[in-house]
Amino acid sequence: MATDAMAHSDPSGRTARRSRFWRPQVIVPLVGVVIGILLIIGPFLATLIRSVLVWGEEGAAVSAANFTSLLSDPHFYQAIGNTLICSTGAMVLSCLLGFSLAWVVSRTDMPGRGWFEIANLIPFFLSPYVGAIAWTYLCAPNSGLIQNFFSDTFGISLAFLDIYSLGGAIWVLTLFYTPYVYLFVIAPLRRMDAALEDAARVHGASFGYTMRHIVIPLVMPAILSGALIVFVTSAGLFDIPLALLSPRGIRTMPTEIYSAVQYPADFGRAAAFGVLAMIVTVIFTLMQRRYLGRRNYDIVSGKGYRPRVIQLRPAGRVAALTLEIVYIGSGVVLPIIALLMVSFSSIWTGRFNSNFLTMENYNYVLFGYDLTQRAIVNSIQLALVGATVGVVLAVLQGYFLNRGPARWRAWIDAALSLPLGIPGIILGLGFLILAIRTPLYSTLAIVLIAYVARFFPFATRTVSSMFLAINPELEQSARSSGASWGQTMRLVLLPLLKPSLVAAWLMLFVIFIRELGATILLYAQGTETISVALVLLSERSFGYVAALAVIQLCLLLGAFVVFRLSRASLAQS
Amino acid sequence: MEPPVSPSPSHFVRIEGLKKRFGDFVALNGVSFDVDDGSTLALLGPSGCGKTTMLRCIAGLETAEEGYIEIGGKVVFDSSSRVNLMPEQRELGIVFQSYAVWPHMTVAENVGFPLKVRRTPKAEIRERVTRILKLVGLGDWYDRPATQLSGGQQQRVALARALVHEPRLVLFDEALSNLDAQLREQMRMELKILQDRLNFTAIYVTHDQAEAFALAEHVVVMNRGHIETVGLPRDVFHRPQTPFVARFLGLNVHSGTVLSVGRVPDVANHEPLDADDVYAQVRLPDGETLWGRIGQDSPPRPGDDVLVCLRREHLGLSAPSVSGGIATQALAGRNGFIGTIRASSFLGLTEEYVIDVSGGELRAIQPVSGLDAGDPVAVTVRPCDCIILSEHRTLKATQRADLKKAG
Numbered sequence: 001m002a003t004d005a006m007a008h009s010d011p012s013g014r015t016a017r018r019s020r021f022w023r024p025q026v027i028v029p030l031v032g033v034v035i036g037i038l039l040i041i042g043p044f045l046a047t048l049i050r051s052v053l054v055w056g057e058e059g060a061a062v063s064a065a066n067f068t069s070l071l072s073d074p075h076f077y078q079a080i081g082n083t084l085i086c087s088t089g090a091m092v093l094s095c096l097l098g099f100s101l102a103w104v105v106s107r108t109d110m111p112g113r114g115w116f117e118i119a120n121l122i123p124f125f126l127s128p129y130v131g132a133i134a135w136t137y138l139c140a141p142n143s144g145l146i147q148n149f150f151s152d153t154f155g156i157s158l159a160f161l162d163i164y165s166l167g168g169a170i171w172v173l174t175l176f177y178t179p180y181v182y183l184f185v186i187a188p189l190r191r192m193d194a195a196l197e198d199a200a201r202v203h204g205a206s207f208g209y210t211m212r213h214i215v216i217p218l219v220m221p222a223i224l225s226g227a228l229i230v231f232v233t234s235a236g237l238f239d240i241p242l243a244l245l246s247p248r249g250i251r252t253m254p255t256e257i258y259s260a261v262q263y264p265a266d267f268g269r270a271a272a273f274g275v276l277a278m279i280v281t282v283i284f285t286l287m288q289r290r291y292l293g294r295r296n297y298d299i300v301s302g303k304g305y306r307p308r309v310i311q312l313r314p315a316g317r318v319a320a321l322t323l324e325i326v327y328i329g330s331g332v333v334l335p336i337i338a339l340l341m342v343s344f345s346s347i348w349t350g351r352f353n354s355n356f357l358t359m360e361n362y363n364y365v366l367f368g369y370d371l372t373q374r375a376i377v378n379s380i381q382l383a384l385v386g387a388t389v390g391v392v393l394a395v396l397q398g399y400f401l402n403r404g405p406a407r408w409r410a411w412i413d414a415a416l417s418l419p420l421g422i423p424g425i426i427l428g429l430g431f432l433i434l435a436i437r438t439p440l441y442s443t444l445a446i447v448l449i450a451y452v453a454r455f456f457p458f459a460t461r462t463v464s465s466m467f468l469a470i471n472p473e474l475e476q477s478a479r480s481s482g483a484s485w486g487q488t489m490r491l492v493l494l495p496l497l498k499p500s501l502v503a504a505w506l507m508l509f510v511i512f513i514r515e516l517g518a519t520i521l522l523y524a525q526g527t528e529t530i531s532v533a534l535v536l537l538s539e540r541s542f543g544y545v546a547a548l549a550v551i552q553l554c555l556l557l558g559a560f561v562v563f564r565l566s567r568a569s570l571a572q573s
Numbered sequence: 574m575e576p577p578v579s580p581s582p583s584h585f586v587r588i589e590g591l592k593k594r595f596g597d598f599v600a601l602n603g604v605s606f607d608v609d610d611g612s613t614l615a616l617l618g619p620s621g622c623g624k625t626t627m628l629r630c631i632a633g634l635e636t637a638e639e640g641y642i643e644i645g646g647k648v649v650f651d652s653s654s655r656v657n658l659m660p661e662q663r664e665l666g667i668v669f670q671s672y673a674v675w676p677h678m679t680v681a682e683n684v685g686f687p688l689k690v691r692r693t694p695k696a697e698i699r700e701r702v703t704r705i706l707k708l709v710g711l712g713d714w715y716d717r718p719a720t721q722l723s724g725g726q727q728q729r730v731a732l733a734r735a736l737v738h739e740p741r742l743v744l745f746d747e748a749l750s751n752l753d754a755q756l757r758e759q760m761r762m763e764l765k766i767l768q769d770r771l772n773f774t775a776i777y778v779t780h781d782q783a784e785a786f787a788l789a790e791h792v793v794v795m796n797r798g799h800i801e802t803v804g805l806p807r808d809v810f811h812r813p814q815t816p817f818v819a820r821f822l823g824l825n826v827h828s829g830t831v832l833s834v835g836r837v838p839d840v841a842n843h844e845p846l847d848a849d850d851v852y853a854q855v856r857l858p859d860g861e862t863l864w865g866r867i868g869q870d871s872p873p874r875p876g877d878d879v880l881v882c883l884r885r886e887h888l889g890l891s892a893p894s895v896s897g898g899i900a901t902q903a904l905a906g907r908n909g910f911i912g913t914i915r916a917s918s919f920l921g922l923t924e925e926y927v928i929d930v931s932g933g934e935l936r937a938i939q940p941v942s943g944l945d946a947g948d949p950v951a952v953t954v955r956p957c958d959c960i961i962l963s964e965h966r967t968l969k970a971t972q973r974a975d976l977k978k979a980g
Contacts, residue, residue, distance in 0.1 A: 195673035195746075198634050201660035202667040202744075203687035203734065217677045311636075 025485045029404055032396020036416050036460075039453035043430020044278065050433045051271035066272035076273075079251040085166055086252065087235035090173035094230045095223055097174065098181025099216075100323060106189045108310045110320040116328070117186075118564065123331040124179035125560040127514035129239035129531055130549040132172050133538070134335030136243065137342050137546075139163040143350035145338055152351075169244045173234045175331040180233070181226030188219045221292055228288045229421075232281055236423020238517035242535070253277060254425045254517065261521060267433065274426040281421040289414065339553065343546035361547035372548055374526065375533035378444060379513055380555070382529065386451045387508035393452065394459035394504055395497065401460075402467035403475075420457045424517030427454045432521050442524030450518045455511050459504035466500035499567070506563045513555050585610040585774045586631070586742060591640035593626055600626040601637065602798035608791075613768065613775040615789035615806075617782060619821065622795040624778045628744050631776065632667055633660035645741055661690070666735030666773075670747035672727040674719045674734075680706070681715045683730050687738040705733045708767065725756045732764075736771060745777040749784060761787050782822060786810060794818050812868060816962050819882040824960075825935050829855035829863070831877045831961075838864035838956040841906040846957040853961050855881055859931035861910040865959035873963055880962045887958035888937040890926065890944060893951040909953035914944050928952060 054063040070076050104110050105117045123131075138145050141162040150156045162168060196218065200210040216223075234240075238254040246255050253273070260270035312320060342348050346358040365372045401413050419427065431450045440446045474496065478488040494501070516531040523532045530552045537544045586608040593601040600623045608614045616624040629635035631642060633649065636657060642650040644665075649658045666687070674683055681702050682689075688698045706712050709729040714722070719730060728748070735743050749757045761784065768775060779785050785792050786806040794801040794809065794817075802814045813819040820826050832854040837843070843864070851867045865881055873879050893904075893911060904911070912930040924942065928935045928950060937952065944950060 193671050193673060195669040195671050196675060198629075198632070198660070199667060199669060199673040199731075199734070200675075200686065201634065202632050202663070202665050204661045204664075204690040204738070205686070206659075206661055206690075209690060214675060218675070220677075 023485070025399075026404070029396045029400035032393050033400050033412060033416070036393060036397055036456060037412075039449070039456070040415065040418055042434055043427050043450075043453065046433040047271045047274045047278070047426070047430045050267055051275045054268060066268035067276075070269055070272045070276075075251055075256065079253050079256040082166060082245070082250055083235050083253040086169050086173060086241070087231045089166075089170035090177055090234040091227050091231040093170065093174040094177045094181045095227050097178045097323075097327060098226060099185050099219070099223060101178065101327060102182045102186040102189055103215075104320045104323065106186050108312050108316070108320060110312060110317060110324070112321075112324075116324045119328050119332070120182055120324075121179050122328075122557075122560060123176050124183075125510050125556050125563075126176070126332070126335075127239070127516075127531065127549075127552060127556065128172070128176045128237060129243055129514070129516050129534060130339070130552060131176060131331075131335055132169075132240045132243035133534070133545060133549060134338045135163050135168070135172050137338040137348070137350075137542075138334055139168065140350070145341070145350065145352075146334075148350050164244055164248045166245070166250065169240050172240050172244065173237070175327075176240075177230040177234055178327065178331070180229050181223065184222045184226035184229075185219055188222045189215075192218060225288065225292060228284060232284055232421040233423075236277070236281070236421070236425065236517070238423070238425045238520065239531075242516075243538075254423060257425050257429060258520060261429065261432070270429055271433065274429050277426055278422055281423075282418060285418065285421045286414070336553065339546050339550050342542050343550045345543060348542040358543075361541075361543035362550075365544055365547045365551065369544075371528060371536065372530075372533050372544075375528045375530050375548075376551065378527060379530040379552075382444065382448055382451060383509045383512035383555075386448050386455075386512045387505045389448070390452050390456045390459045390508045391463070391501055391505045393456050394463040395494070395501070397456075397460045398463035398467050398497075399493075401464055403472065416460060417457045419454050420461075422454070424450075424454050424515060425521060428518030428521035431518070435522075442527060444527050447519055447522050447527060447529070450522055451512050451515060454515075454518055455508055458511070459508055462504040462507065463497060463500045466497050470496050502566045503563065506559050506566070510556055510559045513552065513559070583610045584608065585645055586614075586776065587641070587643040588627075588631070589641040591627065591630060591637045591642070593623075593630060593635065593637040599798045601630070601640075603640075604795075604798070604800055606793055606800065606803065608774055608776060611772050611774055612790040613777055613788055615785035615792045616776065616778045616795060617780070617785040617792055617821075618795035618801075619780060621797075623798040624780075624795050625746060627795070628746055628776060628778045631742075632665055632744055633658060633663050664740055664742075666738070666740040666743040668728070668731045668735045668743070668745045668748040670750050672724075672731045672751070674722070674727045674730050676718075676720045678719055679715075680711065680717050680719055680722070680730055683719050684733045684737050686734060691738060701737055702733075705737045708736075708770075709733045709763070725752055725760070728752060728760065732767075736767070736773070739771065740773065742774045742776070745775060745779075747779055748777070750779070750781065757784070764788065782810075794821065796821075813882065813960060813962070814868060816880045816882070816964060819880070819960065819962060823885065825883040825885065827857060827881045827883075827933055827935075829857050829879055829881045829961075831873045831875050831879055832856050832862060833875055834867070834872050838908065840864050840908040840956060842908055842953060843956050850957065852956055853879070855879060855961060857881070857910065857930075858933075861930075863910065863954075863959060864908045864956040865961040866957050868960040868962045873961070877963065880964065882960040882962060883935070883954055884958060885925070885936050885938045887954055888935070888939075889953040890928075890937055890939050890942060891951050891953070892944060893949055904951055904953065907953045908956050908959070909951060912950055912952055914946050914948045914950050916946055917944065926950075 051066050052062050052064065053060045054065045101116075101120050105113050105120065110116070136144075139147070139161055141147070141164070142159060144161070144163070147158045147161060150158050163172070192215075197210055197214055200214045201207075205213065236254060238258060241250075241252040241255045242258070245252055257270050257273050260266050260273065341352045343361050344358060345352070345356045346360060347356045367373075397416060401409055401416075428450055431446055431453070435441045435446045440449075470493070475488050475492055478492045479485070483491065514531055515529070516535070519529050519532055520535065523529065528536070530548060534545055534548055534552075537548060584607040588607070589605045591601050591604045602623075604623070604627060606614070616627055618624045626635060630637045630640075630650070631644070637650065637652065639652045640650065641648070641652070644663060648654075648656050649663050650656060675686075678686075681699075684706060685698045685702045688701060693701075703712070703715065706715060709732055711726060711729050711733065714726065719727065722730060728751070731748075749760050752760060765788065777785070777788055786809075789806060791803065792806050792809045793803050796817050802809060802818050809818065810822065813822055813824065816826060834851060834853045836851065837845075838852045838854070846866070851872050852864055853867055853873065854862055854864050856862050863881060867873070868882070889909070910930060912928040912935065914926055915929045915934065916927045918925050919941070920938070923938050923940055926937045926939065926944065928937060930952070935952065
C-alpha cells in the first residue's frame with residue numbers, strides 16, 4: 001500500500017524506469033568512453049586514408065603506390081632491421097636486469113634493499129632523450145667522461161666504446177626500460193606463496209633448480225608482459241635514435257617517419273610507414289592479451305604468510321650490491337653528474353675543468369632566450385592541463401569498464417588500450433594529417449589532444465585496477481542510504497579512488513613534461529616544448545642543452561618526490 | 574597400550590633445545606621432543622605459538638639459532654657443530670595448508686617432481702606416479718593441468734607429491750585446514766590408512782584440537798614458543814595439566830580459593846575415577862563452594878588461589894524450585910551452584926547456554942531442555958569433572974614420564 005502510494009505520487013520514477021539509458025551513471029561514463037574511442041579512431045583513420053592517397057596532376061587518387069614504393073626501398077628494410085635489433089636487444093637485457101633487480105630487492109636480505117626498491121624506479125621518471133644526451137657526454141668516442149676517466153686514471157683506453165651505435169642505443173634503451181619489467185615482475189614475486197618454493201626445496205630441488213623450474217616459470221607471464229611492452233615501446237621510441245643513431249646516419253623506423261615529413265615532405269610515405277607499424281603493434285597487443293588470458297596463474301594463497309627472505313652469502317651480497325650500483329649509477333647518478341658538469345661549464349671538452357665554471361648557461365636558458373622561456377611555460381601548461389584531462393577521462397572510462405554494462409566491456413577495454421603500444425610519432429603523424437588544414441594546426445591544443453590520445457590508457461589502467469579493489473557494495477550501500485549517483489561518486493567512490501588518481505595524474509604529468517615523439521611533428525613557432533627546445537638547441541651549444549635538460553630533470557624528479565610523498569601519506573591515512 | 578617408558582632407540586626424530594627468534598619475538602624458546610618411528614605427532618597450539626616455526630626448522634626452511642635436530646639417525650642441524658643441511662638434503666615430504674601445487678605443471682609433473690630431481694628414470698617415474706595417484710584416488714587425473722583441480726583434489730596431489738619418493742618423515746603444515754568439514758574428516762581417515770600402508774613417521778601441525786586428537790599418537794601443545802604439555806590425546810583431553818591447555822581446549826576457567834583438601838568430597842554426586850585422585854573444596858568469588866579434582870601433582874594448600882576448569886558438556890542444568898524461596902535447595906546436596914540463564918542458542922541435538930554466575934559467565938552444552946533466558950538455573954558438576962589447576966605449572970608424575978618418553 002505504501003509503495004503504491006509512493007509510485008503514484010512520484011510519476012518521474014516511472015519515466016526514469018522507462019528510459020534507463022538516460023541516467024547519469026550511464027551517460028556520463030559513456031561520454032568518456034566515446035571521447036577515448038574518437039581520439040583513437042581519428043588519427044588511425046587519417047593515417048590509413050592518407051596512406052592510400054596519391055596526389056597526381058588531376059587531384060588525389062586511391063592507390064597502393066605509397067606502400068609499393070616503401071616496400072621496394074632498401075632504406076625501409078635497413079630501418080626495420082635496425083629497429084628490430086635495438087628493440088630485441090633492449091627487451092632481452094631489460095628482462096634480465098629487471099628480473100634480477102626485482103628478485104634481489106623482493107626476496108633477499110641485500111643491504112639497503114628498501115632504498116634500492118625505490119631507486120630502481122627513478123629511471124622510469126627520467127627523459128630518455130635527456131638520458132641519451134647525458135650518455136653522449138659520458139661515452140662519446142674519444143671525448144666521453146668515462147673514456148677520459150679511464151685513460152687519465154688507469155691509462156686504459158676505452159676507445160672502442162661508442163655511444164653513437166646500435167649497441168649504445170640498446171644500452172640506453174635498456175637503462176630506461178628496465179623499470180617496466182621490474183614493475184611487472186616485482187608484484188608477483190612479492191605476492192608469490194613462498195610454499196611453492198619451499199615445497200620444491202623440501203622435495204629435493206636445489207636453489208638453482210627451484211629458480212629455473214618453479215620461480216621463473218611462475219612469473220613468466222609477468223616477464224613476458226614486460227618484455228612485450230619494452231619491445232613495442234622501444235621500437236617506437238623516437239628520442240634515443242634521434243640522439244644516438246641519426247648523427248651517424250643509422251636509419252630506424254621512427255627517425256625515418258620523422259624525416260619523411262621534413263621538407264620536402266612525403267606524407268604518403270610516412271603514412272604508409274605508420275600504417276604498417278600500427279598493424280604490427282596491434283597484432284602484438286592482441287597476442288599478448290590472448291596469451292595472458294590463457295595463462296594467469298593464481299600463485300597467491302589465501303593464507304597470510306611471511307614472504308621468505310633468502311639470506312645471501314657474502315659473495316651473493318657483493319654480486320647483488322654490484323648489480324644495483326651499476327644500474328643506479330648508469331641510469332641515474334652518472335647521467336645527472338654529466339649533465340650538471342656540462343651545464344656549469346662554459347666550454348665542454350670531455351673533462352670537468354673548474355676554470356670554465358659558469359652560470360651563464362642557466363642564465364641564458366632561463367632569462368636570455370625567448371624560445372626556452374616559452375618552451376618551459378608551454379611544457380608546464382601542457383602537463384598540468386593534459387594530466388587533469390587524462391585523469392578525468394580515466395575515471396569515466398574506469399567506471400564504465402568496471403561498473404557499466406557488461407556486454408561491451410571486453411571489446412571497449414581492448415579498444416581503449418590500443419594506443420598503449422602505438423608509437424608517439426605515429427599518433428603525432430595521425431593528428432598532423434587530421435589537423436594540417438584546420439585552425440587547430442600549430443596550436444598548443446592539437447599537441448594537448450595528441451598527448452591525451454596517446455597516453456590516457458596509462459591513466460585508465462591505473463584507475464581501473466583500483467576500481468577492481470573497491471567492492472561495489474560500498475557504492476550500493478551509499479545509494480541505499482539515499483545518496484544520488486553524483487553524491488555517491490563524490491562522497492564514496494572518488495575518495496576511495498584517490499590514491500590511483502594521484503598516481504595517474506603524476507604519471508601523465510611526467511610523461512607530458514618529457515614527450516618528444518608526437519610533439520616533434522606537431523609543434524610550430526610558439527608551441528615549442530622543453531624537449532623540442534632541447535632538440536633545436538642541440539645544434540648550437542652543449543651548455544644550453546645541459547642547462548635546459550637539468551631544468552626538465554628538476555621538474556621530473558620533483559614529480560617523483562611528490563609521488564613518493566603522496567604514497568607515504570596516503571598509506572598512513 | 575603405552576609403549577615401554579625407556580630411552581628407546583626407536584625415536585625417529587630427536588629435537589633438543591631449539592631456539593629461534595624473529596627480531597624481538599621469541600618463536601621457539603628451547604623446545605625438545607622426540608617422535609617414535611612410524612608414529613604421528615601433532616603440534617597443537619594457537620597461531621603464533623611457534624608450531625609452524627618448529628616444523629619449518631625441521632624441514633630446513635628456517636634456521637634456528639640454537640639446538641639440535643636429528644632425523645632417522647642423521648644429524649640435520651646442530652648449532653654447536655655448525656651442521657645445517659639444506660632442505661633438499663633432508664629427504665622429507667611436506668604438505669602445506671595452501672597445497673603449494675605448482676600451477677604451471679600437470680598433476681603428474683607435480684607429483685613426479687621429487688623423483689625427477691632425484692634423476693629417477695622416466696619409466697619408473699611414470700609407474701610410481703601412477704601408483705601413488707591411484708592410492709590417493711586421483712588415478713584418472715594424470716595429465717590434467719593442476720589448476721583444474723578442486724581444493725580437495727589439490728590437497729591429494731600435494732599429499733601424493735609428499736609421499737611419492739617414499740620419505741620416512743612427512744611434515745604436515747595445517748594440511749587439512751583449507752578443506753571443508755566433511756572433506757577434512759574423509760582426508761583424516763585416508764591419511765591414517767595411507768600411513769599404515771606406507772609406514773612413514775609424521776609430524777602434523779594444527780590449531781584444531783579435534784584434528785590433532787584424531788590423527789596423532791602423541792600431542793604436543795605449544796604456547797609462546799615453549800611446550801605446554803605432552804601426552805596421549807586422551808590424557809591431554811581429559812586431564813588438562815595447565816590453565817593454558819584448559820582454556821585452549823575450550824573449558825570454562827574461573828578463579829577460586831582453596832578451602833580444604835581431601836580424598837573424598839562430601840557431596841551427593843561424587844563418583845571416584847581414580848584411587849590416586851586428590852580433591853579440594855574451593856570457594857568461588859561470590860562465596861559459593863565447589864569440590865573439584867586436583868589436576869596437578871603437588872596439591873595446593875588451603876588459602877591458595879587456584880583455577881577451576883569446567884568442561885561445557887560436563888555441566889548439568891536443571892530448573893531450581895523457587896517456591897521455597899531458597900534456591901540452593903535445588904542442588905540437593907550435589908556439587909554445584911546457582912546461576913541465571915542469559916542466553917541460549919540451538920545447536921541441533923544440543924543447546925548451548927550462557928549462564929550468569931555472580932562473578933562471571935559460564936558456558937554449558939545440554940540436550941535441549943527448555944530453559945529460557947532469565948530463568949534461574951541449578952548448575953551441577955561431578956567433582957571428578959571439575960579440574961583444579963594452579964597458575965604455576967607443576968606437572969604430574971605421569972606427565973613427566975610422558976615428557977621423558979616423548980622428548
